[in-house]
Amino acid sequence: MARKLSYKMAVNEALDLEMTRDPTVILMGEDIVGGAGSPGEDDAWGGVLGVTKGLFAKHGARVMDTPLSESAYIGAAIGAAACGMRPVAELMFIDFIGCCFDEIFNQAAKFRYMFGGKAETPVVIRAMIGAGYRAAAQHSQMLTPIVTHIPGLKVVCPSNAYDVKGLLIQSIRDNDPVIFCEHKNLYAHEVDVPLESYAIPFGEAAIPREGRDATIVTYGLMVHRSLEAAEKLAREGVDVEVIDLRTLSPMDWDTVIESVEKTGRLIAVDEAHPRCSIASDITAFVAQHAFRALKSAPQMVTAPHSPVPFSPTLEDIYIPSAETIAGAVKKTIIQKMVAA
Amino acid sequence: MTDERIKPLVMPKWGLSMAEGKVTGWLKKPGSAIKVGDELLEVETDKITNVVEAGEAGVLRRILGEPDTVYPIKALIGVLADSDVPDAEIDAFVAGYVMPAAEEGSEEDAAAQYEFAETPAGTLRYAKRGTGPEQIVLVHGFGGDLDNWLFNIDALAEHATVYALDLPGHGQSIKSLADASLSGMSKALAGFLDKLGVSAAHLVGHSMGGAICLRTAIDRPDLVKSLTLISSAGLGDEINIDYIESFAAASSRRELKPALEQLFEDPNLVSRQLIDDLLKYKRLDGVTEALKALAKNMFPGGKQSSVLADEAAGTKRPVTVIWGASDKIIPASHTAALPAGWRAEVIDGAGHMVQMEKAAAVNALIRQGVGV
Known part of the structure; x- marks a missing residue:
């Protein structure tokens, strides 16, 4: 059955459902637990805009706060993916991708090719995109063309909560690196979203x-x-x-x-x-x-x-x-x- | 002040979620004499385009619904009246027409009209309409849901209490099937009726739903007063297995559309919204597995596994069989060898979804079968 759900909470729900379904799904990112890392409502903010709120309380140590080093934790997520986990790493703003170009473009995107098809890298990198949030030039860019340019990366950019949920679930289940772009100005936008899990295949407009x-x-x-x-x-x-x-x-x-x-x-x-x-x-x-x-x-x-x-x-x-x-x-x- | 000789034509409400419809064109001119069942105009909703048929006779005195214009349900789009009613009275009627306020069709109202029942087979969604003493239960087919009765539920609810449910594995009901056999689905239906306290109902089944109703009449005759079987499974061994397999396997719009077009005589009835809604359902976790399990049990080797007509005849319940003449899923020729005493009606100009394509005719036959 369906009910109204916001774009932001559709991200949260997709992460929650996939973490519940598959124990290899882990979350990594800056402040995604939040505060003191406590499951209490006051301390666990769940990321800069509260997207991962409640997931630490439910899934514990599978939700990891990382140091403020994109190259370190994005690299760690990609390495974990190559070793059998399904990490979802939050890059916060896609503007920060420059700090981890090598990890994403040269490593994650190339593993399958460089290792003769034997390596899979089921990592999802979530990032906020877009202007209109009064966040200035370094937190507002639409860098979708840069990631789309690279063979070996899949790039997703949903416009509504129904697509967010189905495409994020598909991203997590997909065996290749996915850059999942979330428009921060759509976080409050609501549409009907089923309670159940569902996956929307890639490449279907x-x-x-x-x-x-x-x-x-x-x-x-x-x-x-x-x-x-x-x-x-x-x-x-x-x-x-x-x-x-x-x-x-x-x-x-x-x-x-x-x-x-x-x-x-x-x-x-x-x-x-x-x-x-x-x-x-x-x-x-x-x-x-x-x-x-x-x-x-x-x-x-x-x-x-x-x-x-x-x-x-x-x-x-x-x-x-x-x-x-x-x-x-x-x-x-x-x-x-x-x-x- | 109402004049019974003046009959308003209003934007119909097809299904629980319809709030408005677009007049796409009139099939009758002003001044035409109209008989009951005449095709008056075409209306497009976000789900489907269909013909509005006259529910009453008269002369089409006014056409108010403009083509390519959207009207809320219950809006006045035309007036039927006898030719001796003066124009002035008709104009006064139009000027004084007030849309019934109770049915604003807001989304909250639509949501409230669906209910959920906890049954032994799991949570099942259903709709209940009407208050009449006779109880009608509408059972959809393979891959369908209660919206397959879009054009039937409200019309029947004027004469009886009508239930339409989503079978297990379908619509917004539980997606996992405890027992994917025909008798398992029949038990799920019986469990639903028991849970709601519905005893001695008139079962109306479409396609696979018809076979489920037949099985239920045999296993639980106490629950069944009559059967109406529409393009029904269980009456012969033929089935278009290509349709069943391609519907179950389709994962994209491109794959699903040609399958769905086989359901209707007029393939243009398959709108993008209809395809998108079905894809949304098919992409829910567990649905593909449920459909494949049902297909394997119901149609092994490309044939129907259960032919139940003779056994069901033993229950002595009245049976009406309705078929679309150009059904491409289960052939209308299955009406040829029905048990003595069963009524069979084959309707021209309709395919497998005859209850949608020829709703008024099917509704009239269901009412005759039920006796309301």
Whole structure:
């Protein structure tokens, strides 16, 4: 049976269910027990935003606070995964990934390949992504393109609590390293989530809105902005399809291409910077594989090529808005009218 | 002030979670003479598109529901009246129409309409509607759930107390099966009825649910007043095993869609939402194992393992058999060799999900079988 659950508590519930099901699942991270490491409500905060709250009380020493050294504990998690555990390590903010590039890119992502397919590394690295939290330039980045670039990593970025639970359970059960990106501005967002365990397979996009006139391809927080844009456009008679990629690696190219073949118009929306982004990736792929279906030049909506501003006014302008997305959709349609 | 000659057409409520529906188009023009059962318009919900059939006769005097527009349930979308009712009275009726406030269809209301029973087979979800003295129990088929009765439960609840349950392994009921055999599922149904204090009910079973009802009538005749078997298993040995296996194995939208399209005469009825809802169910831990265990016991070697018609005839209960003429899962030819005295009706223009595709006709036959 289902009930409303927040994005944040869906993370908590997925971790709890998998820890209960499989004794090899362990949690590691900075302050994820919290406080003095006591099971008491006051002391065990469960991480910087309380995502792992209650798990120490239930699962004890399988929830581990680590020193403030990303290279040490991410490395330890990857090593434990190679030796038979299923660690879920919390990187707190994905902005800190630079401290453990070698462990993630050179070790975890390469073990299966370097050891002739004999090594498996079932590690999950959870990290908060995205702007809008007034957390400034070093805690607000959308580094999904950087991790998506690396073969050997799977990259997940859910937009809602239902997907969070099913994709995190799949991430833990998966035998490869998974970078699980959680948008901090969606933590309070609630949808219906079943009580039971379930796994959503990787590489299957969702289509939260079907439409005939144009295709928006996006993920994460931008799914909500795009749906908002689609609602506005519907009132003006433009029927937009919205694709939520859910996983960036593997990517559900079939769903993207099928949709563009139907609508003939593409708008790729990404909260990352424009260069070498998920948006540029999608646009290039569609141009290469569905060029004849396109009725107009694809549009990209991204954040600017600048650090995330700390000024609230500037930060709000930095993040693509529903208005900007709707404007880009109209651009794909007006081009058509001019051409006709 | 109500005039009985003026009959409002309102946005129907199909199933427990429907709060609104979109008028996609009218199939009748203003001024047309309407008979009971005539197809009036098409309505699309987030689950399925279906035809609204006339429940009453009259002249279609007003069309109020605009195409491509969403209306809440119970909203006035048209007016039927005899041709001698003056236009002014109809206009006054439309102007004075007030949507019944009790059924706002909020999510809280919908959630409250599902209940859970602790039974010997585990926790089972069910819905109970209506208050009539006769009791009808709706039993879905393989891979289904109580929403398969979307277009039936409310219509039947006007005449009887109606229960629809999710069988073990299905819907929002317990996912593990204590006993995945036909008699195990029948015991689970009997345990549910005993728990709710339902004795002597009219069992209505669809597909595998029909076989479960047959088994229950044989094993627990005290529980069964009549049987209505819809596109039912247990009446012959043929089964489309490709459907059963591909449904049980499908793990993606791409795999599931072609399987589901076999269920309907009109494959366009399979909406993305229907597929997504079924995938959500199929991805719950334990569901695939439960479905495979059921398939193995019920349909070993691609044949139905239990043909129960003759044995069930011995119970002397009235039986109505209903089939969609173009059923691609279990052939309608199974109606050919039924025991003497059983009523059989084959409905054109419908496939295996005949209770959804031809709801009004099926509801009328169920009521005749029950006698309400």
